[in-house]
Structure formats: C-alpha cells, structure tokens
Amino acid sequence: MATRVSGPPALDEVLARAGALAGDLELRAVAAWKEAQPGGRALGVLPGWFPGEVARACGWLPVAVSGGGDRVDIVRGDAYYQSYLCHLPRSTVEMALGGFLDPLDGLVAPAICDVIRNFSGVWQMLHPEKLSIYFDFPQDLDPAVGGQFLRRELTRILSALAERGGRFPGPEELRAAIEGENWRRSAVRTLGNLRAEKPWLVPVSEAFLVVRAGAVLPAEEHAALLRDYVRAAEGSGRRPRDDVRVLLVGAFCEQPPIGLLRTLEQAGCVVVDDDLNFGTRALEADVPLDGDPLGNIARTWLEHGAPSSARFESDGSRAAALVATARSRRAQGVVFCAPSFCSPALLDRPSLERACDEAGIPHTSVQYVENTGQFQVVRELAGTFSDSIRLWS
C-alpha cells in the first residue's frame, strides 16, 4: 500500500478559500461560527487597531468590517454622509441597512479619524438594540499617562462586552486569547518576511486576500490559513521578474479594489510591504503572556505599535519610520496609495514625500475609491514610475 506523503497545500485551493472568506460580505462564516458556539457573539471592528483578544476572551468573535468594496451598490448610504467624505462609511451603512451585518451583535469604532469615530453614533441610530463602542487612543505615549489611559479604555470595553451577555474573563482566559492573536500576528509577520525576501512568490493581490480572509475567522484559524498560504507560495515555483520593489503606503482604512493591486503588479511594481488590512499588523510584536494581560496589550501598543497616519505623533517619527522600512525592505520606491478624501493619509502625504525626497527614494501617488473600476490611468502612472526606476535609478 502506498504511503501518502503530505506536501504543501495546493496554492489554488488556499486562494479559493481565502477569496471566498475575503468576499464574505454577508458574514456567512460569522453566522456559522455563532451557530457552532452557543452564546457566542460577534463584534464588528471598523478599520484601525482593536485588540481582538479582549473580545475573544469575553466570548465575542472580532469581525473586521472594511466596507463593501466594489460589490455593494450605494443607494441609501449616500444619504448619511456628505459628498466630500470617503466611501467606506457609505458602503458600510448600505451593508447595515441591507442586512449584510445582521450577524453582528455590536460594533467598535477605533479613533482613526472623525468619520470612523462618528460611525459609532450612526451605528447606534441604525441598531439601538446592539452594542456600539467608540475606542479612543492616547496621544501621550508615556506609559504612566497614555499607558494608563489605554488600559482604562480596554477595561471599559471589556466590561461592556462582558455585560452584554458575554462573560467576565479571568487572566487565564485573557492570556489564552492573547496567545491566539499572537499566532495570527506571528503568521502575518512570517508572510511579510517572505514578501520582503522573495516578493515574486507573493503577489500583493494574493497577500491582500489571505490576510483579509481573517476578517471573519477566529485568530487561530486565520493563522493556520496564513501558514498554509506561505507553504503553498514557497512551493509554487514562481520565478523572479524584471520588476521594481515598492512600498505601498496609505491604504490602512478603506481598502483598494483588488483590480488596482493587480494593476500595480502588471505595471511592474512588486510590493514588498504595505499597510493594507492594517488591523492585523498594528502591533509589530507579540503581546507578552505573563503579568497583567490588559496592561501588556496597552504597553505593546505604546512600544511596538506600527507607525500609521491614524496614530498620533508629534515628532516626525512616521516619516523616519517610512524611510527605515524602505531601507530594511530594500524598496526601490514608494507608491502612496490612499482613498479619496482620506484625511489622515492625505494630510500626511507631503511630509512623507519630503522624507522620501531627502532620502533619495523615488515615489509616486495614486488615489482610489473602494469601488473604482477603471485602472488605465493608474497603470500608466505606475508603469512610468517602474520604468523610471528600472532604466535610471
């Protein structure tokens, strides 16, 4: 009898599963999880950082809500927002009104901009019976000040989740939940390292899908999917192409259509790092498991929070971090890629561009809306950018 040898998972199978999960706007996977977990609840998380372990420890599944992409037609959502605001809140309202978000029992709005902050109020109006949480971040990063503030915020949120039919977790339950999120963080870092070392194995359009798939999965299941993808990509036999290595910066909230990411790749830009699906990589280190769990989460954010336009800073450190990332990832250029009307990203851009200029790093910029369908101009601009690096840098 032949012995069955276990090889790497088939890449197309992993991608098919990731694609189905990433496109699960109706949250069928979440409904299935709730059915399998009697009493389990689901907490929608708008873009930005939120420690999913706090929700998990209370019996809630954190579910990343990142808008409707190019699959939701906005009809009623426009009535809730001014025309000069970004697209994500409109499609999210549309999804809420259309029943897409019914499996959610609550929603948390991290403080990344005024629009997201105010969404907690809109959600309360739409669903007065459900939980609505505004999650504020400290602007003082001194552990004695900002650290205490953040710990109090986490305690407040934990209490709200526990009171709303969940359970009050003890330290061991919190540690178990933190460990699960650490697995996810570790798997995301492994994927990131592979992209930096052998970017031709991991197209950004695939990395985007497998990370986004985690929006509707428990952390440990998502970590397993990410590990499967890494093994499959390593065994794919893909060969390097005559492309330029770039960082993609500015897409930390409203996500670009996948067609835009493919267009950048077709334009000769291989993305070695980005801030897509930012919530999964907002902490650049694992949260320690010993000691005070909530205090550890707060301290990890203060000390190892990823630089982002959605995080307060007053010392120019974001620009320095961008240059450092470009150096460590051996990026030959930076593509600033932000949603239209994204205040944090667009207000930051001039200082980040200046830092690139001073460091001699070529850069270009494009803007998008989550349902953009035409990429010809992006292709031309990004293609000319990659040409200029290939020919002259």
Added chain:
Amino acid sequence: MSPCRRLRTAGVDLGSSAVKVAVVETRGNGEPLLLASEVERIRKRDPRAVADALFRSTCAAAETEPEALDYVATTGEAQGLPFETGHFFGMTTHARGGLFLVPEAAAVLDVGALHARAVAVAPDGRVLRTRMTGQCASGSGQFLENIARYLGVALEDVGPLSLRARKPEPVSGICAVLAETDVINMVSRGIETADILRGIHESIARRLAQLLRSLEAGSPVVITGGLAADEGLAAALAERLAADGAKTGVRTHPLSDRAGAIGAAIWGAVRRGRMDGVPSCEAVA
C-alpha cells in the same frame, strides 16, 4: 571611454486603433539608427495577430531575424506578447521616441486614440514630469475619428480641410458626447465642414494646451501618437499656445505616430545593457 556594444532591438506599440513596430540599432557612436518602422491599422481584426504579423514584416524590412534581436520591448497594450523580452509604458517610450525624432524637444505630447499624455523630457530621454487627460474622450483621436465619420470626411483629409476654415465654429470643450451633439446641430444648420473641423481642433487644442500648462512644459513640444499627422490640430495647438502667451513651439515629424515603438526599441537596448552588465552604446552616449 566606457565599453559598449552594438545592439539590435525592436519596439512593438499596440494602440487601440493601430499597431506600430520599429527596429533600431545602436552603434559605436551611441546614436540609435532606425532600421525599419511600420504602422498597420487594426480594423476590427485580432490586435495581437496584427501585431505578430507586423513584427515579422518589420523585422524582414530591417533584414533581421526576430530570434536574433537583443531585446523586444513592448509598449501600449502589447504587454505579454509571446515574443516580448520586456515591457515599457507609454509615457516612457513616447518621451524617448519623440526625442529621437526631434532631438531638441523639451516635452512630448502623445495624442492617441483614447488619451492625451504630456511628458517633460530630459535631454537624455529621462521622464521628468507627466500629465494625462482623465477618462473623458474629448481630447482624443477616437473622438476626432467619430466626428470625421459623421461628416463623411476621410481621416487624412481632416487636417488639410481644417486649415482652410474661414469661420471656425465653437464646440463644447467639456464633453465628447455634447460635442458630437453640437456637430450634428451644425450640420443641420449648414455650417461648412472645414469650419466644423477647425472648431473641433480648437476644442481639442484647448485641452492639450491646458495639459501642457499644468506640466510646465518647456519648448519645443513634439506631438506623437496617431493625431501627430493631423496638421490642422498642430496648427490649432500652436495658435492656442500663442494666444495663451506661452512661448512653446510645436513640432511634428513624419514618423511621429511610431514614436512609442521607436522609444521602446531604444530603451530595450539600454535595458539589455543593464541586464547583461554591459551598457549599450545608447546608454553610454
């Protein structure tokens, strides 16, 4: 002097209405020499099949076996053709091709079937700055082709007719759809065909002048792409720039429609040199 080598390369530019192919040789003095170039309109055929056939016929005209080429560079929509070595994007290739045709050019204005693109170019062909029209078709060749069809005028007659206009009729400068409605109204009002065409040219020229202004383009500007052969458009653009107070000369070249393919072939030689670690003579020059 740095060592360099002689390279024979091809450029294939697949546009939305025509295919252009060029074969170039870079020699010891660093000057690229155009061995052959051809253009073929697609006319509802399979564009890739047209590109394949034209590539082979241009190689034959240059007395070169396709397999003997050092680099086959595609541009435009030709990415992924089976004989491609690498791909360069339109603004990169038109900049270099425009400079090859008009060596004193400081900017290139590529007016194709669907887009207009302005590129400020350094003396060595490097792209300095770029501007593109958006998704609107009213500054493009396809728009002009539609108008010519409505008017029953052959494309090659559009420019000479426009130059004979006595009283140009203004059309909408904002939208191709509105402009086409304008034209239908003009025909029914009995406006002279030459005056209609001149009005269209002036409308396009306004958009192109705006593009050049936003680019802060130097002088002269060389027009490339399918509309470069339209002398009526070149005249309207020169007049528009002068009226705006810009001291920008406008040039065209008989081979302007092939600039993308020529530029691709030249950059292919540079890229081949960089990939092999031995610069082409073009790169050294």
